[in-house]
Amino acid sequence: EPWDNRRKSNRNNLRVVGFPESVEQGKPIKFLLETLPGLLKLPEDVVLDIEKVHRSLAPKPAAGQRPRPFIIKFLRFQVKERLLVAARDLGMIEWQGNRIQLFPDLSRDLQQKLRELGLKYGFFYPAVLRLTVDGETKSFSTPQKVEVFLKKREGTGETLK
Incomplete structure (x- = not known):
């Protein structure tokens, strides 16, 4: 059933809120692979296995408005869960003066x-x-x-x- 397939595909998705627009300079996977491990204090052996990344599909906000979140699709559900646990354990996460938050992506x-x-x-x-x-x-x-x-x-x- 199509709904079940969409639900299962969303299972590996993570919503990351707070990074300013265009900070990824057109390369969101590279940016997040370089930024998230240090930000979340992950062990060096953790492999993120990102399948794809995009900003939410809302229109690009004007200057001063809240930036669109990144939607990250991981190849493995366990990686997404590990990042959520790391974020939960750290509590407040800040990157260059911006509060960064991680959430599951509801279908x-x-x-x-x-x-x-x-x-x-x-x-x-x-x-x-x-x-x-x-x-x-x-x-x-x-x-x-x-x-x-x-x-x-x-x-x-x-x-x-």
């Missing part, structure tokens, strides 16, 4: 499902998704845990469509 389908169910959601750094359900707040560390919660809530046991 459009999951975002739409949350809206359809009338669930308020938002990320709280470092990388925790909070949902307000019937006045009660629940926290999730991965999009997969949100899906499990939604399946149980719907009582269907089916994959979200």
Whole structure:
């Protein structure tokens, strides 16, 4: 099913917020491979295995506006998770005076499902998704845990469509 394929492909994606526009000088993979290991204090043996990188598809912001986030697709899910854990452990991350934050990249389908169910959601750094359900707040560390919660809530046991 196409939705399931998109969900699985998003599983390896990471959203990096805070780097100024054009700092990558047209070479986002090179920039992030050179910058992230030191920024996140990763051991030298960690291989990032980046498949592709792009800025979010929003229009390029005007000077002084918030820069678009990088969307990084890793070849391996474990690498993305390792970076999220490193960011969570470090807490506040700063690069050349800019606050850098890392988040899982929710698929459009999951975002739409949350809206359809009338669930308020938002990320709280470092990388925790909070949902307000019937006045009660629940926290999730991965999009997969949100899906499990939604399946149980719907009582269907089916994959979200």
